[in-house]
Amino acid sequence: MSSHKPTVAVYKFSSCDGCQLSILNLEDELLDLANVIDISYFLEAARAEKPGPYDIAIVEGSITTPHELARIQEIRSESKTLIALGTCATTGGIQALRNFANVDDFANIVYAHPDYLHFLKTATPISEHVQVDLELWGCPVNKAQVIEVIVALLNNRKPSLPSYSVCMECKRRGAICVLVDKGIPCLGPATQAGCGALCPANGRGCYGCFGPFRDGNPQSLSTTLQSIERYPGETARLFRGVSGYAPSFRKTADAISANVKESK
């Protein structure tokens, strides 16, 4: 990157804002951050808006409305580097549950006049619509990883992000496996590290917030999890959670559902 401070724009699509808040939560680093990047557009943090194009676009949220479909194209066309921030942006997020059902049914239950709504039948990751240069997973993202990505971009190198499962972080912190020790269903063995094994270290199973880890084996994990289900269908529901629309988790949950139908 050249000697000028790179301009950064932070955008929100369909999401809870939690990932943008993770950036704002970088309290100790915010001043240093402002010294090295020019935060040109970040409505959650500042009123001032500088016009594009931008060096880096950080995009939170998934694409769920016709308006968002058009907006993401516009953003891509005026950004050099585009980062999808968080699990909504990388896999559709929890709102992608609609992809496995009829969204009109939900709208009719929730809203008195659903005809005023303009929405798509699916919630989809940014990468289904435009080219994404880097995906940062997490619900919310890990703020240390946000810093690592920015530092890597500033120094023109590849960011160092974990390529392994949550189990590795779990063991490093000395936590005892909830799956083996307590029979608690856990997606950790199929999920990408990054959270520091937050849930398993506190006695709960992993929900898969950071998405499937590359080259993992969720299919085999589903066999283990099905053997310890606490209620029928628990494993499929677990895979159809926050990262449920990620291809390998989707395939795993689909396979379980297909098997259940077959055996009926």
Next chain:
Amino acid sequence: MSSNHRSETGSTIAIRKPVFNSILRRLKENGYQTIGPRIKNETLVYEPIENIDELPCSYITEQKAGSFRLTQASHKHYFDAIPGAQSWKQFLFPPCVDLFTLRKNGAGWETSNSRIDSPGYAFIGVRACELAAIQIQDSIFMRSDFTDPTYRERRQRVFIVSVNCLAPSGTCFCASMGSGPRVKDGFDLNLTELDDAFLLTVGSELARNLLDGIEYEDASAFMLTTAEHALERAAQQMGRTLDVSDLPKLILKNLDSSRWKEIGERCLSCGNCTQVCPTCFCWDAVDQMSLDGKTTSRTRFWDSCFNPGFSYLAGGNTRPTIASRYRQWLSHKLGTWKEQHGTLGCVGCGRCITWCPAGIDLTEEVAALRKEAR
């Protein structure tokens, strides 16, 4: 009772169980942090202990492929609970270690090595398999041509109270590996637990001095015979067996077996087996740079050959499939390790079997390879 006598190195004495507290106290007085098995969050961990009542008295562990349960036993034994996921590795080869920091200094860089933090540990209740694992890691981290300073610093100050293992679990196979259940050497004190006494074998001058003035009695012939029988029984009670007669050849001659692909379909590539293995020693160094680019610090983390990034080189992954990663792990552990370090890399503790969420059992896999090779 002969409390005024000094025990000799190599000799075996008997103490009443509460007297062990005096030993713990003396270790503390001598600056040791006493670490032992204890129950936390309803499971077994290695943590500081001050008193023998903090040990998992009257507990055993039920272990099978992919399952660990701590359960209550009827007898009052302190050392019958076979360890859980944690091993002594975490103290000698810690999961995360700061190595150094670089600071920009004019046109150059200034290096400051991280201080090597080395409390003197006294390990209480090291089983034969675990002691064998420590000795294997010694040969890796304290080689004559290369020594890891963090490991050495910690290892040199360790006081080892080992224990003859009398209640093996369902995934144990140390008898097959020749590493247990009897402790052979490398201890300061070796303990055998009887119903109403501990037998202590003195293994070092350090231990002999530590026992000075402790209330003890000579181990009677009855006590020694009871211990001997208990050890023989333990060797017969291993939950698993592994035929090592044709290792490492069996593995190295069958690298193209279809079994690997079949294991690859079950293996999660999660890395749990390598993290709980007391001999696995792979690590990665990760640099963290400050936003202003003026400081960088390097940290060492436990890594694993099951991490897809572990074998990622320029141009791609040299072990792109899970099957190829499992084959790497097993063919190293029970194969090439021998050529590299003189022994097999497995001590038969069974952790990789118990803590595998998919329940993959290396003793079963080796047997299957053998059957297929026939």
